[in-house]
Amino acid sequence: MAERAPPDHPGTNKHYTPPLEHPQFPPPTPPLSTSRQLIISQPQYPSVATFRSGTYIVQVPKDQNYHVPPLENAHIVERHQDPSRKRKRPLCCNLYCIGIIAFIVLLVVMLVTIFSIMFANSENPIFSIERVVVHSKSNGLPDYSVTLRVQNPNSRLAIVYNGGDTSLHFRQKTIANGKYPSLTQGVGKSEEVTIVIHGANVILPKEIKKSLGVSESSSNTKKVQVSLSLNMNIPARLSIGTLKSRSMKFHVTCDITVDKLSKRTKVLRQECKTQRK
Numbered sequence: 001m002a003e004r005a006p007p008d009h010p011g012t013n014k015h016y017t018p019p020l021e022h023p024q025f026p027p028p029t030p031p032l033s034t035s036r037q038l039i040i041s042q043p044q045y046p047s048v049a050t051f052r053s054g055t056y057i058v059q060v061p062k063d064q065n066y067h068v069p070p071l072e073n074a075h076i077v078e079r080h081q082d083p084s085r086k087r088k089r090p091l092c093c094n095l096y097c098i099g100i101i102a103f104i105v106l107l108v109v110m111l112v113t114i115f116s117i118m119f120a121n122s123e124n125p126i127f128s129i130e131r132v133v134v135h136s137k138s139n140g141l142p143d144y145s146v147t148l149r150v151q152n153p154n155s156r157l158a159i160v161y162n163g164g165d166t167s168l169h170f171r172q173k174t175i176a177n178g179k180y181p182s183l184t185q186g187v188g189k190s191e192e193v194t195i196v197i198h199g200a201n202v203i204l205p206k207e208i209k210k211s212l213g214v215s216e217s218s219s220n221t222k223k224v225q226v227s228l229s230l231n232m233n234i235p236a237r238l239s240i241g242t243l244k245s246r247s248m249k250f251h252v253t254c255d256i257t258v259d260k261l262s263k264r265t266k267v268l269r270q271e272c273k274t275q276r277k
Contacts, residue, residue, distance in 0.1 A: 118156065119238050119245040125159055125185070126151040127252050129230070129270035130192070134261040136212060141199030142261070144168055144176050146230060151190040157238045159185045162247075164234035168197050170208055170226070176200055180234050197230075211261040225268065226261060230254040249277045 131147040146168075152159050164180035178197035185191060204212075211224040232252040238245040254272040258265045 115240065115243060115245075118240065122157050122238050123153040124250060124274040124276055126153060127232075127254060127272040127274060129254055129256055129267055129272065132256065132258055132265045132267060133263055134212065134265055135263070137199070140204070141201065142176075142212060143199060144178075144197040146195050146197060148193045148195065149190065150185065150193050152185045152188060154238070155188055157240055158187050160237045160239055160244070161185070162235045162237070164232055166195055166197055166230065166232045169229040169231065170205055172229075173202070173205065174200055175202060175204060175208065180232055184239075208261065211258075224260060226258055228256045228258070230256060251275045251277055 128149045129146065130149050131145075133145040133147075135143045135145065137143065161180065161183050163182045166178040166180050167174050168176040168178075176197040176199045178195050180195055181193065183191075183193070207224065207226060211226045230253070232250075232254075234250045234252065235247055236250055237247055252272055252274050254270060256267060257269040258267055260266075
């Protein structure tokens, strides 16, 4: 009886002929489901992959990136991101910074206010005449050396004098001009200041001539008293440490009465008034 051939399974190819086996390569396997057609055989050494010789086509999807971008690209992406997505600082940090700024501003305003009040309530310096010495000259225009006592009554503020102009008058007529020196007077200090006033090129009044012509060697010579007026305009600033006030000007007027105009002049009366401008 003839042998029956085994029935064909559905889906098989009746005309499929298996390839001849090669002693070095295993038989080909059906193509893989993925896009990479990599054929791996497992001969006697299963841990070693064997590739069939030939040409292979590797297809990689376009949406896959297989290289590492440079670090600069990450910074560029961060700069172009939506600002709303950036990490926001905690509210407590913002309030802390605002509190520090407000404290600093309040402290500065308080210091400025305190210093302004101190400068506004400061006292004017006190001037007084101690000595007057007259130096006669051959040209008939004497020099007057006036020694002042200057006191700073402020207990917390120093006074910086920036020079100034001085003039000596007799009955509202200027008979000499000079300069006030630049100096700094410490807190509560009292100092002697000597100014030299040079005779102006004017005709001296007869009272001044008589007082200058008195002989100092004769005690019987009658003394001629003279009343003079010393005017000083002194720009200055008040200071506390390194902080200084705005520039101001002290206008000082001193009324002087002396017994005579000589090297031994004696001050009979003096009174000085200081005004701040």
